Amino acid sequence: MSGLTIGEILNFLAAPFVASLILTGIHSYLGVHVVERGVIFVDLSLAQIAALGATIAILLPFSSGDPHAPSVYWVSLLFTFIGAAIFSMIRGKRARIPQEAIIGISYAVASAAAILAMSKSTSESEHLKDMLVGNIIAVSWPEVGETAALYAAVGIFHYIFRKQFLSISMNHDRVEAAGLNVKWWDFLFYASFGFVVTSSVAIAGVLLVFCYLIVPSVAAMLYADTIGKRLAIGWTMGTVVSALGVYLSLVLDLPTGATIVCTFGLALVLMAIVRVLIPRTNGRQTQSLGFSGSEM
Amino acid sequence: MVMKKLLQATAAAIALLGGTEAFAAIKVMTTTQDLASIVAEVGGDKVAVESIAKGYQDPHFVEAKPSFIIKLHTADLLVVVGRDLEIGWLPPLITQSRNPKIQPGGPGYFDASQTVKILDMPAGQITRAMGDVHPSGNPHYWLDPGNGRRIAQALQAKLTALSQGDAAYFAHRYADFDRRLAEGQKRWNAAMAPYKGAKIVTYHRSWTNFADAFSLEVIGYVEPKPGIPPSPRHTLELEQEMKRQNVKILLVDPYFDMKTPKAIGRDTGAKVLMMPPSVGGVPEAGNYIALFDYDINLLVSTMKQMGTQ
Numbered sequence: 001m002s003g004l005t006i007g008e009i010l011n012f013l014a015a016p017f018v019a020s021l022i023l024t025g026i027h028s029y030l031g032v033h034v035v036e037r038g039v040i041f042v043d044l045s046l047a048q049i050a051a052l053g054a055t056i057a058i059l060l061p062f063s064s065g066d067p068h069a070p071s072v073y074w075v076s077l078l079f080t081f082i083g084a085a086i087f088s089m090i091r092g093k094r095a096r097i098p099q100e101a102i103i104g105i106s107y108a109v110a111s112a113a114a115i116l117a118m119s120k121s122t123s124e125s126e127h128l129k130d131m132l133v134g135n136i137i138a139v140s141w142p143e144v145g146e147t148a149a150l151y152a153a154v155g156i157f158h159y160i161f162r163k164q165f166l167s168i169s170m171n172h173d174r175v176e177a178a179g180l181n182v183k184w185w186d187f188l189f190y191a192s193f194g195f196v197v198t199s200s201v202a203i204a205g206v207l208l209v210f211c212y213l214i215v216p217s218v219a220a221m222l223y224a225d226t227i228g229k230r231l232a233i234g235w236t237m238g239t240v241v242s243a244l245g246v247y248l249s250l251v252l253d254l255p256t257g258a259t260i261v262c263t264f265g266l267a268l269v270l271m272a273i274v275r276v277l278i279p280r281t282n283g284r285q286t287q288s289l290g291f292s293g294s295e296m
Numbered sequence: 297m298v299m300k301k302l303l304q305a306t307a308a309a310i311a312l313l314g315g316t317e318a319f320a321a322i323k324v325m326t327t328t329q330d331l332a333s334i335v336a337e338v339g340g341d342k343v344a345v346e347s348i349a350k351g352y353q354d355p356h357f358v359e360a361k362p363s364f365i366i367k368l369h370t371a372d373l374l375v376v377v378g379r380d381l382e383i384g385w386l387p388p389l390i391t392q393s394r395n396p397k398i399q400p401g402g403p404g405y406f407d408a409s410q411t412v413k414i415l416d417m418p419a420g421q422i423t424r425a426m427g428d429v430h431p432s433g434n435p436h437y438w439l440d441p442g443n444g445r446r447i448a449q450a451l452q453a454k455l456t457a458l459s460q461g462d463a464a465y466f467a468h469r470y471a472d473f474d475r476r477l478a479e480g481q482k483r484w485n486a487a488m489a490p491y492k493g494a495k496i497v498t499y500h501r502s503w504t505n506f507a508d509a510f511s512l513e514v515i516g517y518v519e520p521k522p523g524i525p526p527s528p529r530h531t532l533e534l535e536q537e538m539k540r541q542n543v544k545i546l547l548v549d550p551y552f553d554m555k556t557p558k559a560i561g562r563d564t565g566a567k568v569l570m571m572p573p574s575v576g577g578v579p580e581a582g583n584y585i586a587l588f589d590y591d592i593n594l595l596v597s598t599m600k601q602m603g604t605q
Contacts, residue, residue, distance in 0.1 A: 119524045138388030255359040
């Protein structure tokens with residue numbers, strides 16, 4: 001292709017590939033929580049709330065219209081935390097309204113509010129949406145480095161408090177009965193989650209982030225019950241699909257993000273078919289991958 | 297000695313197969329097919345030119361593919377429309393190409409808007425009271441044939457700077473393009489003469505330079521602001537204005553949603569015309585001059601049919 005050696009071409013795809021591995025790492029883990037809690041669309045909703053914050057910040061005079069100004073980042077983070085606070089407040093023990101409904105409403109209202117904000121802007125807002133949403137093929141090494149450091153910090157935070165986070169995700173009512181301040185821990189969960197999602201959307205786009213979050217976790221549920229096994233399967237799947245997706249996007253010359261998303265879909269279908277074909281009795285054993293993390 | 301001769305013969309044979317020629321050509325990437333067409337007119341076979349966006353795509357939004365970055369990496373020259381048209385997708389591609397030549401300000405970065413006639417430029421300080429403004433002017437300037445000539449002229453100088461030996465060749469190619477473009481302008485102006493001052497409405501602010509070049513008057517836009525869907529009040533006001541001023545033509549670029557324009561057409565009796573704003577937008581508009589031939593022909597035949605004065 002264009003007289004470049006394979007090595008040079010791979011060199012261009014190295015940063016997107018490493019970025020996709022970082023996304024796999026944190027999102028497969030957070031996805032287990034999200035799927036367990038049944039708040040599938042919370043990432044879309046938080047990402048949209050963050051985008052609304054960024055849009056408003058860009059339109060305010062202090063950012064001077066630059067989408068990459070620090071003030072824009074902080075305002076969008078503030079909005080994310082407000083969203084996290086809302087989501088942690090709405091889950092009551094006897095709540096009659098499903099949490100997913102509030103999440104959906106927040107998504108729709110935040111999206112529409114961003115359109116209203118743009119329609120009131122004096123400067124050209126045509127490209128605002130694109131400038132807020134990243135494209136994984138165009139990710140740079142400094143961005144990869146920053147993201148890795150940020151996510152490592154979030155990962156350590158979640159590892160230290162894994163007992164609280166996991167027990168709330170797996171069995172909310174019992175933990176609340178045991179006297180843990182669930183609302184506070186939920187806020188910390190959604191805040192750290194929103195923090196990760198906002199940064200991920202900025203480098204990889206909404207669709208891809210949603211896939212990294214949900215698909216590995218759902219695929220793992222087909223084969224395993226314990227958190228450790230699910231994580232192992234999710235991480236393996238995410239890594240293989242990322243590599244395959246980046247490769248396919250190169251040889252077929254297709255948009256990289258969308259190619260990875262579709263590869264995720266295909267991989268999930270294949271794994272589901274294999275799951276049906278494998279007899280149930282020895283299915284558990286063949287898929288355990290020798291990873292025993294049930295104590296995590 | 298024999299060995300050396302054999303090697304020389306092999307090298308000559310490879311050169312004859314076209315290897316050397318392709319190697320010597322200036323590799324040019326453009327963001328749109330309009331610019332690619334003008335580069336090809338001036339550069340001839342001394343350039344190998346390719347466009348990132350295709351003519352039927354909206355140049356505001358382009359989905360990045362791996363091949364774009366790889367092609368930008370090896371390019372000698374990148375020609376962009378500028379005026380923020382590609383701001384949503386091009387800057388990260390340029391950075392990631394890791395090609396120092398084509399970085400903004402580099403010797404291989406060419407902003408085609410630098411020498412052309414730009415419309416919709418805000419005068420003086422931009423304030424909130426001015427409403428919707430394009431801070432750097434309207435980026436759809438290539439739809440004025442005069443601007444096509446200005447781009448070609450600037451490109452002739454740029455290509456000459458990159459390949460001094462071909463100066464006469466580029467000058468000759470430019471003169472030929474200039475002559476054919478002038479003939480085209482005579483043709484188009486004659487066809488449009490009966491419709492001088494005709495009032496039109498466009499979807500996006502993409503036909504401002506076209507209207508300026510052919511003495512049409514754009515009295516309104518379907519989108520109140522670029523990228524923002526029309527509000528009911530805006531649409532109603534536009535329809536009233538169109539009826540009052542007897543506007544018969546509504547121009548829409550192929551990639552915009554036809555629902556609102558069609559509703560406006562039904563309400564006002566105006567003809568909704570899908571007109572390609574770029575080379576490659578339809579197969580007939582294969583190059584810069586053919587684009588105007590196609591668009592003018594389409595517009596004139598519609599106006600004739602509608603009885604526009």
